[in-house]
Amino acid sequence: MSISDKILKVPLRISLSIILVGLLLKILQWPYARETMMVGFAATGILYLFRFWKKNEKKFLDIVKLVLVVSWTLNGLLRTLHLTYTTFFQIVIGLSFVTWFVMEGTAYFLDEDRRSKNQRIQVIWNFAMVVGALAIIAGSILNVLNWRFAIPLLVVGITIIAAYILKDIFTPKKIDGGDPNNEEFQL
Template sequence: MSNITKILKTPLRISIAILLLGMLSRIFHWAYATETIFIAFTAILVLYTIRFWKKDTKLFIDIVKMVMVTSWALNGLFRVVDLPFTLLFQILIAISFITWFIMEGTAYFLDEDRRQKNNMARVLWNLAMVIGALAIIAGSLLNMLNASYAIPLLAIGITIIVAYILKDVFAASKKGKEDHGNGEFQL
C-alpha cells in the first residue's frame, strides 16, 4: 500500500458498519432493516465513486477495485429491491476480485513501511477481528444446517466486526499528530 492519502476513508468505514448493522437487523427481522441496507449500499457506491474520481492517477488496479465495489454495491441494491440481473453483477464481482487478488492480494493489508508498532491492544483488537470473522463464517454455515445457536453466533460476529470498524474510525481521530500518513480529505 502506498503512502497516498485515502480519500473518504472514514465515511466509507461508517457506511460499511451501517451496512453490517442493517444486515444484523434483517437477520433479527427488525424494522427498517431493508431501508438501512439500501442507504448503506447507496452511500458506499456514491462515496467510492467520488473517491475514485478524485484520484489524480488511476492505475489498472484502481479500475479493478472500482468495478469490484460498484458491482458489489449494485448487486446489493438490486437484491434489496428484488430486481433481476444480479447474476451479471456477481460475475463481475468474481472476475474483478480474482483480478485484484492476483495483482494485489493480501499485500494490500500489510503495512509496507512497518511504522506501526504491535502493542498488546493492537494484537487483541486484531484477534477480536479474526474471532468476529470466524464467528460470521461459523454462524453462516451452522445456519445452513439449522443449528439452534447459529443466529446468535452470527450476531456476535457481526457485532465484533462493527465494533472493530468503529474503533478504527474513532481511534483515528485521537491519534492526532502521531500518524501523518493516515489523514484524509473531506468534502
C-alpha cells in the same frame, strides 16, 4: 497515496457499518432492514465513485477496485430489492476480486517499505476480525441446521466486524514529533 491519507476513509467505513447494521436488522427480522441496507449500499457506491473521481493518479489497480466496489454495491442493491439478474454482477465481483488479489493481495496490509506494520494492538484487532468472520460463518451454517444459538452467534460476529471497521474512528491519533511531556510547560 498512503493508506492513512485516503479520501473519504471515515464515511466509507460508516457506510459499511450501516450495511452491517442492516444485515443485523434483517437477521433479527426487525423493521427497516431493507431500507438500512439500501442506504448503506448506495452510500458506499456513491462515496467510492467520488473517491475515485477525486484521485489524482488513476492506475489500473484503482480501476479494478472501482469495478469491484461498484459491482458489489449494485449487486447488494438489486438483491435487497429482490430483483433478478444479479448473476452478472456476481461474476464481475469474482473476476475483479481475483484480479485485485493477484495484483495487490496481502501487500495491501504492508506499509510503504513493504514491511509488516502489525503492532500488538493490530494483531489483537486482526484476531478479533478472524473471530468475527468465523462466528458469522459458523452462525450461518448452524442457522441452516436450525441450531438455536445460531442467530446470537451471527449477531456477535457481525458486531465484532462492525467494531473492527469503526476502530480507527474512535481511537486517538498519535502525534508524531510532538512534545514528550504532553505539551505541558515545565519550569
